[in-house]
Amino acid sequence: MLDILAITGPIYLCIAMGYLCTRTGVFSKPDLRILGKFVLNLALPALLFNAIAQRPLRDVMHMDYLLAYGLGSGVMLLCSYLWARYMNRSTGSYRAFFAMGTACSNSGYMGYPVAQLVLGSIAPVALALNMLFENLIKLPVLLTLADNADAGAHRTWGTVLRDIARGWVRTPMLVVIPLALLVSVMGWALPGPLARTITLFSQATTGLALFVIGGALVGLQLKGKRRLVGQITLGKLVLHPLCVFLAFTFVVPIADPQLRTAALLFAAMPMLGVYPILALKYGHEEVSAATLLAATVGSFFTLNVLLWVLKHYPL
Template identity: 40%
Template sequence: MLEILAITGPIFLLIGTGFAAVRSGLLERAGIRPLGTFVVNFALPAMLFKTMAERRLDEALHWDMVIAYGLGSLLMVALTLAFTRFVQRRDLLTGAVFSMGTAMANSSFVGFPIALQLFGPQAGAALAAYAVVESVVMFPLLYVLGDAAASGRQPLPVLLRSIVERLVKNPFLLSLAAGAAWAAGGVALPAPIGRAVGMLASTSAPVALFCIGGTLAGLSLKGMGSDLGLLVAGKLLVHPLAVFVAMQAFPVADPQMKTAVLLNAAMPMMSMYPILGLRYGREGICAAAVFAATLCSFFTISAALWLIGVGAG
């Protein structure tokens, strides 16, 4: 148990530090957004570039992870849509927004720092796989579904063009492509560039966790019990089960990476979930879900680590 706390403790202490900084007034909540922008546009892309550039292409991106994680996440979308539409009898837009919460994990801000402690440099390769799934498959799919459900807010050609434009500007995909191109050249990174990129990449985990805490400060959960229960249980419990089912059909070869895939699916939903919800007027429930899932994840992540054998000895 102490070994589990040694892994989860620093994660939630950094989240708590960000929370306390904003709640105490030491940092204005508006100051969190630039920090998050730094992580998403610079620190994490630097880490992904370094991961790809310093390895052979067949080592840097595990396609068995991409397939298993992608299929498990798509299965979670199908389950969420089926439950909201046929059991709760709610509209397609609700199903689409809820699917964004249950099927897309916070791979960058919570999953990566935990994986870094467990798997070391392999955590970067794992994050590269999740970035491909979430950026190329999940986000475009759910974006199209949400806008299609929102009374045809945009013509389909306009919507598709918007998605393509977002993809070609996505810093994760750009850094993956740049790293892959460098690796294909077979030339080692010059030492000064490698050190600079490494220094930038090393800031990603702590700053990301601090941002999560600052974002959570001031959110309220009142009057959202049933929806929060669906979103939190779906993300923290059902999503990893869906990924586990997918891996029975499409196994991940490396046992360590198999553990990494399951563990990442058990992370809370992505921190930008409220921003996606804002597009459809559902930012309140989305923000509350991020808050509740992040709090609950302290216990569920600890339980997941115990189940995979961390601290068993």
């Protein structure tokens, strides 16, 4: 167990440092937003670019991974949405956020650092595949469901597609993917100074992303509807990875064992860090913030258990 804690220990120590530095005033919430923007707009895009551009295309585009992860996540989304509707009798827009909390992982800030420590060089490839699926399918569908559930907020699918296109060009992590694919296909080599600059930015990703997560937890409280918080946390940390595991075990096999592990690890992460921010528009921010805190704390235990299982029963 100590060797597993040697992997997860630095992850949660970085999160704890972010929390303590923000709690004691060394960094403020606005400071964290700036650091978060740096990670999202520079460090992670640089990391994705290197991960794709430096590999042959056949080593990057894994349709088996996309299909298996997508199927498992889709089943989790559907079951969560139906549970929120028929069992919890939740309001229209909250059904979508209940489902979002159970099936949308924090791939960039937490999933990648964990996968990188466990799997090494395959982690950026899995991150790129996850970002494609989450930003092009999961989040647009869920936000559209939330909008259309509220009275007077109906969006056509044509509007949704336009919003996806606008979001693509405004999201550096998505913009670099086709550019990196072009470099990979053409076999181009970047000039030395440019390649080293991109590498320097990419190396700042892991620790800084975890630090930002810790700072974001300051001020969040476990209050409100505890039953809902518990249901979403259980769904995200246990049922989502279970659905992905069943998908690639029985329906769409993933050929590469490292990618099978990556799919399971990314699914086992807490929900995306902007979960409470997205919920603010619909009035669900308190429950969403409490759930984010519970899932982040709870992931320390579930992730260590998962790594222990993977060590003794490799995929």
